[in-house]
Amino acid sequence: MKIILATGIYPPQIGGPATYTKELAAQLSKAGYDITVVTYGEMVESKDWKVESVSKFIPLIRWWWYSQKLREVGADADVVYAFSSISCGIPLVLSGIKKPKRVLRLGGDFLWERYTDFGGTKSLRSFYESPFILGKWMMTWLLRRFDHIVFSTEFQQELYEKHYKKLPRHSVIENALEVESGKWKVESITSPHTPFRLLFMGRTVQFKNIPALIDAVAQMPDCFLTIVGEGPLDDMLRKKVEHLGLHTRIQFSVSVSGAEKRDMFASHDLLVLPSLTDISPNTALEARSWGLPVFLTKETGLSEDLRQGMTLADMTSPKDIVSAIDAVRKDYPSLRTACNIPLKERSWTMVAEDHCSLFGQITV
Structure with a gap:
């Protein structure tokens, strides 16, 4: 099965999506999947899977470049797994590729984060209780372009079920927690x-x-x-x-x-x-x-x-x-x-197994 992991950042850049993408790529590659990562930034060397980079300069135009890269490497893929609704989701829609199932992972909220960037002080829950949310119609349209949405928490899934109508099929895959000792x-x-x-x-x-x-x-x-x-x-x-x-x-x-x-x-x-x-x-x-x-x-x-x-x-x-x-x-x-109480470990292997199960279900 060919999987495209579409991310905004990737190591050596530091951040949650960068770490998540690399760890998931490693596990899926080990399990026999054909993995290609598409990201913004400099060229990255990788032995066990392909990493395709797109220039992150020139806002908006870079979405077009990213969409063309997705068309180039993903037209024959089984799944394109996007790690950002905007920086990866919009280029995926622009790419026009038809065969792959489109999956979006949400671990943040673009509209709320932009609201706080401009000085907003409401929590995510309070933000969605507002009578008017700028850009919500656009996000509703974008979410419906996907075949499946993966939430990282029940918290966000329940919030979206309440405030977005006609969501695609969705599920929760929690993050890894590897216990150190x-x-x-x-x-x-x-x-x-x-x-x-x-x-x-x-x-x-x-x-x-x-x-x-x-x-x-x-x-x-x-x-x-x-x-x-x-x-x-x-x-x-x-x-x-x-x-x-x-x-x-x-x-x-x-x-x-x-x-x-x-x-x-x-x-x-x-x-x-x-x-x-x-x-x-x-x-x-x-x-x-x-x-x-x-x-x-x-x-x-x-x-x-x-x-x-x-x-x-x-x-x-x-x-x-x-x-x-x-x-x-x-x-x-x-x-x-x-802090000495043993934690219930959730390894990257377990996270990858959840993804394998999902990809198998949606590509039947």
Whole structure:
């Protein structure tokens, strides 16, 4: 069976879709599938499957280039699996290819993310309760161009079932959670550092609510914060830290992976993700797997199994964040103990098996 994995980003670029695409390609290739990845960016070398790249420059025109690449490599495919509704979904429609079944994976929400980019502060759930949503008609049209939609969480699936009419067939395939063990796991200490070390890790975008986290740290003089990641808010966040005189208590780092990410987890006391909504936060799963306590927005799509050992709270405002972190610190030994509870592993092999089952069903 020939499968095209259409993604917006791919390693060495860092991000959830990049990691997911490469891991899934590896598993499907191992299972005997003919895999081709189509992505934006520079040429990438790959031994076990093909990677086709399209220039990411010149907005809108790049969609046309991407569509032509899909037509070139995917006209005879059995399935085209898109990892983005807009940057991959629109080129797939433009390509006009008829044979492949079209599958869309949703782990985020384009309309809500653009709303927050322009200053919106509603959670995803509240956003969809609004009487008018700009662009919803377009998204409805686009979703109906697919044969199947894969959601990463029940949370988002239920939201879409409520607010989008006549959805294509759909299902949930949860993300992987590979449980780490042995000498590399974060040391299980019960006493935190002094000052208390907070960690944020992710893209610096509006819905991550990082400015509120910085304002909260300003009110907690015995806390230190590391912000790991890049994005459109980089300059604004750095200027805000300088303006508040927090440059000795808040540091910035580029994105990290592998051993560097492990070391980052090991040198902090708490991962804090105060997003307005975090549908499927892979960083939270990684940190929890390595043994670092996780403090996550209550507006999350992670299932009960996946959020075991995590603390959820409302972190919309700086006041909310300060109050919630104070409560966590008072009960820190219990939080550390909870991180030692074995997690139910969900390997990439299991994720791939779910996909194999789906692809087999829709191509019959």
